Amino acid sequence: MSVPGKYSAKKMEFLDRNGNGIENGGWSNNMKKEMVYTFDEALDLAGRGWYTYGLMAFIVLAFQGLALDMFGISVVLTGACDLNLSHYQKSVLLSMPLIGSITMAWPWGFIADTQGRRKALAFSLWGSFILSSLSAFSPNWIVLAVLKFGCCSLSSGTQSLGFTLLGESCGQRLRSPVMIIVTTSLISVYGVYTVIGYFVLNLDVSIDLGFITFSNWRLLILIFASPLGLSAALLGLIYESPKFLLSMEKEEKALNILKKISDINRGGDSSYPVKKIVLNETSTLRLKNIPLWQSIKDQTFPLFKPPYLWRTIQLFYITAAIYCSNNGFFVWLPFVVDTFYSGYNGNGTAGASVCDMIVNSNEMDTDTGTCVGTVKELALWMGVIQVLAYITINTGVSLLSRWKKSVMVTIMTMVVICGVLIPSVTNRIASIVLLNGFITNSLCIAIIFSYYVDIFPTSYRGMAACLGVMVARASSLVGINLVGSYIDSHCTTSFYAWSAYIISGVVVSLFLPSDNLKPQS
Structure with a gap:
């Protein structure tokens, strides 16, 4: 009717x-x-129907490709024994995805706001798929690092472009729940790449190609790249x-x-x-035949002047609080899992907290330089549990999406509670639960990016979202290095400090617009 x-x-x-x-x-x-x-x-x-569901499925696939390409490198390096990587080389390789995404965030915003969301997505998905596939044939770690940098520079636009396209193609009543549901593809990535890595890295693959030996970790790169290629192919079914x-x-x-x-x-x-x-x-009009730099400036500077200045700073701060803490610890989960694996197997850590085990593991580490090349079974089960738990929680969050501000404040507060309790809890199961709870800040990703869609007008929305992604990646890079530098030497202090930082994000979140905010058109 x-x-x-x-x-x-x-x-x-x-x-x-x-x-x-x-x-x-x-x-x-x-x-x-x-x-x-x-x-x-x-x-x-x-209305809502097959196109809405198809667009959601497309964005989920694209986001999963982005996340696997960016964070799956940590599992790939577990099996890359033939590269004989040093600790420094591994650190460089782990940093490349984030550095690449930071570098291209600003250009992606300009492209999205001037050329269109769909055209920018096509370039992002196809380009990242090609470079990621080529990285599987890297003859050495330097070539791998360069290709991962280029690949993630291109794929970095997928998240902000996807959120923007989704937010502008779904009705106001659907926008928040749809974006929250889609976020499951991002928050479940640890479980996904751990499960896939476990089975692929245990395969016996060795094919002599002359310039390289194609082994299981190279196959894993191709598998991780496949969602990018598939989503690029399906983009033809999506409208601008x-x-x-x-x-x-x-x-x-x-x-x-x-x-x-x-x-x-x-x-x-x-x-x-x-x-x-x-x-x-x-205002939605743009001047034609103006210099490129002037056009980029016109897309960016208004975000840092009234009436948008306060909201830009506010969203950037909350984004940094979420990503810096969440991704900082997220990347180091394999280290924590390894600590659990060794700490609870007769190493005299009965009644010890997570921080006690980390310190004990650090003191006992003899670092023989042996490359294991596989994913431990404990990591597999933790990954499966995390995926199931996050999907369940995320479904509940989506049902409460009309109160997204309250939901985000509640989640971040619970993260703070977990962070404060972790250093003092000695029960094994409780420690695992609290550690997983401490990285549930990722549930706030869709909520915070929905504010980028709601608060900024169409003519600046793509730039705002892409700059938000740049802040997110830069914060992640800082968080990863801070956690890696201090978790083993100042574990307890680290958890308390991160909890204090997150609570400051909660305070800033209280000043976000009310939940009945009507989006800018």
Whole structure:
């Protein structure tokens, strides 16, 4: 059944196709007959159905490819015994994905806001898939590092572009729950790459290609790259963001896409009533034939001036608090798992806390230089448990998405409680639960990026989200190095310090807009 439209009230923030404010007297008789809708109204009328679910599945696949490519390198290096890597070389290789993603975050924002979300995604997915596949044939660690840098420079745009496309293609009521559900693909990556790595690294693969011997860890790289290639191929089934097209004065194309989305969602029903859309933004026009640097500046500087300055700083700080703590400890989980594996097997650590075991493991480490080449079974089971637990928790979070601010504050507070308790708890099961609880900040990823979609207008949203990703990756890089430097020597202090940092993020989160915020168009 068609839903009637309504005429827009007299508000100067509504713009016509030439960027001029529309007065009530400015409506022509034909426009009145066409029924004018705001963009969110038009998007809600497109409904929810097969296109919505297909877009969600596509974004999940793309995000999983991004995460596997970026974080799976830690498992890949476990099996790369033939490269004879030193500790320094491993550190460089582990840093390359994050350095690459930081380098390209700003350009991705510019590309997304000027060329479109879909075109930018195509370049990101295809480019990262090709470079990631080539890295499987690296003859030495330097070539591997260069290719991983390039690969993650390209794939870094996937997260912000995906969130932006998803947020601009789903109705207001669907936006938050859909984005939270999609985040499962990111928070479950540790379990996914651990499980895959366990089985692949235990395979006996050895193929002489002349310049290299193709072994199991090289096969693992190709497997981790496959979601990027598959999602790139499926991008042909995804439409451009109709809001982006509308902001670029392509109203007819935007309407055609909204009608196609409505037809797919409603099973071929062609009764989509919208004939005219108005975009409630203060400015959506861009000057043509201006220098590239001026165009980039015009996309960036407004985010750091009123009225967006406070919100930009606020979101960047919360993003840093989430990523710095979460990813910092996330990357070091294999080390912690190894500590559990050795610490609870007759090494005199009965009644010891996690920090006691880490110190004890560090003192007993003789570092023989032997490359194990496999993933321990304990890590496999922890990965499986983590995936199941996160999916369950994330489903609950999605049901509460209308209260996303309260949910985020609650999750971050629980993370703080886990961090404070970890150094003093001596029970094995409780320690594992608290350690997993301490990295559940990742459940806030979709929530914080949904604010980038809601707070900033379409013309700056892609840049804001990509700069948010740059802050996220830079914070992760800092967190990884801080955790690696101090976890073994100042374990207890580290957990307390990180908990204090996260609680500061909670305080800043309290000043976010209320949960009934209406997104910028």
